[in-house]
Amino acid sequence: MVKDLSVDLCGVHLKNPVIPASGTFGFGLELSDAFDLNLLGGISLKGTTREARYGNPTPRIAECEGGMINSVGLQNPGIDVLVDEKVPALRRVYGGCVIANISGFSLDEYRECCEKADACKGIDIIEVNISCPNVHNGGMAFGTSADSAAGVTAAVKSVCRKPVFIKLSPNVTDIVSIARACEDAGADGLSLVNTFLGMRIDIARRRPVIANKMGGFSGKAVFPVALRMVYQVAHACRIPVMGCGGVASASDVIEMMMAGATAVQVGAENLRNPYACPEIAEALPHLMEELGINSLKEIIGTV
Amino acid sequence: MKKEQYRIVRNKRIAPGTFELVLEGNGNVDGEFVHIAIPGFYLRRPLSICDKGPGSLTIVYKVVGKGTKVLSEMTEGTVLEILTGLGRGFDPDACRGEALLVGGGLGVPPLYLLAKELKARGKKVTAVLGFNKAEELILVPQFESICDAVTVSTVDGSVGVKGFVTDAIAGMDRSYDYFYTCGPMVMMKAVCRMVECPGEASLEERMGCGAGFCYGCSIETKNGPRRVCKDGPVFKKEELSW
Incomplete structure (x- = not known):
């Protein structure tokens, strides 16, 4: 029997639930010579701010057991280049769901960037990053209290007609209260989780491995924690969730969906294996056959 | 890829x-x-x-x-x-006349393939290869078999010129049309400052994906941020903010 992998995110149809996570897939085109991007249900583009940013000093990457730390610091060409150049170029080769990931350092910046993303024809969903651990006074600063998360949500919702997903930080005491605050403020969906604030020390040099001292930890090791948060949030909120955190296989995708995710983002695994997303999408129907699943939509939140 | x-x-x-x-x-x-x-x-x-x-x-x-x-x-x-x-390598066609290759330690191996490519194009190739000490010498006979001239330097003076590659270059009374360098960053910086002709250097940075999409290995250049893994690792001297 033909398996139905399609899912629906606030009216946006995805041929499958597999989405490379923001920051782990550039602006999509970087991978267009590696495989047919149309194998992907969606693509979440690299986090974008109002002005171009160089990002943090190097080293920006530290390897860990079962994962890695990154501190790229939102290197991006700015929102105007995103909507005028990056998205149109991607659209020439990709017909799936394009998700713009927006970050900022003030409510005004979030609002202005989201307004431009909303007006850009090639973008289907706006993902608002209030959880980047690698910049000061921005990103995660907005995502660690329910009030400020709701403030950003309301601000961007006032200028967007497209679905707005708020990307949540796991570096909080109660992710459910923040998720609910975003839902109450009008969010159409939630993406979770971003990376976990982490650190490594080079014991020979007696200094942090990462130039910015700390960074975001992600990779296989975070999967059980991310899954738990997706489960809690999906059961506490009515809006759809994109599950993210340590996903590395088709079975991880199924697990995330059973926990309540409507779509699933693959992050750090792309850095180990640039072909991870198409391989997972290809493996899903076989795993569904083994598990007796005909349509992925049937399993969302069934646990 | x-x-x-x-x-x-x-x-x-x-x-x-x-x-x-x-x-x-x-x-x-x-x-x-x-x-x-x-x-x-x-x-x-x-x-x-x-x-x-x-x-x-x-x-x-x-x-x-x-x-x-x-x-x-x-x-x-x-x-x-x-x-x-992966990566954009040395450009053997950038050299119009005589080439100078400057390698330090583990920066020596990537220059070997380049030396072969330059010789295949009929260029005159001089190599300066620097090491810490005699036991650490690698690939010197291979370079000697294809290059027109090879000078070795060692920091402890156990083989060749005593000192760094820059000391060896200072002792060579010639000019070149183009240089290629690979080795420790301090060495490459010194070579870029010292050798007057245009050239290129192969940079090293801690990488994530290695294919240009994670932006983990960006450096600042005169032309804006560049990814070492994808836009490099080889960059022209004039692009580098050294």
Whole structure:
């Protein structure tokens, strides 16, 4: 029997639930010579701010057991280049769901960037990053209290007609209260989780491995924690969730969906294996056959 | 970029902590470096290509951490999963006349393939190869067999000119049309300042994906941010903010 992998995110149809996570897939085109991007249900583009940013000093990457730390610091060409150049170029080769990931350092910046993303024809969903651990006074600063998360949500919702997903930080005491605050403020969906604030020390040099001292930890090791948060949030909120955190296989995708995710983002695994997303999408129907699943939509939140 | 399986044909120690790895696989490998998956480690290891032929690949690497230690213990017949077709390498066509190659330590191997390509284009090639001490010399006979002139320097003076590659270059009374350098950053900076002709340098930075999409290895250049893995690792002297 033909398996139905399609899912629906606030009216946006995805041929499958597999989405490379923001920051782990550039602006999509970087991978267009590696495989047919149309194998992907969606693509979440690299986090974008109002002005171009160089990002943090190097080293920006530290390897860990079962994962890695990154501190790229939102290197991006700015929102105007995103909507005028990056998205149109991607659209020439990709017909799936394009998700713009927006970050900022003030409510005004979030609002202005989201307004431009909303007006850009090639973008289907706006993902608002209030959880980047690698910049000061921005990103995660907005995502660690329910009030400020709701403030950003309301601000961007006032200028967007497209679905707005708020990307949540796991570096909080109660992710459910923040998720609910975003839902109450009008969010159409939630993406979770971003990376976990982490650190490594080079014991020979007696200094942090990462130039910015700390960074975001992600990779296989975070999967059980991310899954738990997706489960809690999906059961506490009515809006759809994109599950993210340590996903590395088709079975991880199924697990995330059973926990309540409507779509699933693959992050750090792309850095180990640039072909991870198409391989997972290809493996899903076989795993569904083994598990007796005909349509992925049937399993969302069934646990 | 391609993901391929390559089999270890040889993995031999050629100097203290330094190994020559010969791999065999299908087809011809493009690019400046390969990104090797090492079982048990989360990220791949980017290693420069020293030489290649149809379906074969030679890499000279140094054990610098746990990953390369494990690699050095792998035996013949082991199959490695590697990403090929990565990086923008040296441009042999950029040299119109006489070429100067300046390598330091583990920066020497990537210049070997370049030396062959320059000679294939009929260029005159002079190589200056720097090491810490006599035991650490690598590939010198190979360079001697293809280059027009080879000068070796060692920091302790046990072989060749005593001092750094820059001391060796200072003692050579000639000018060149183009230079290529690979080695420690301080060495390459000094070479870029000292050698007056245009040239290019191969940079090193801690990488994530190795294929240009994670932006983990960005550097600032005169032309804005550039990714070492994709826009480089080789950059023109005039692009670098040195």
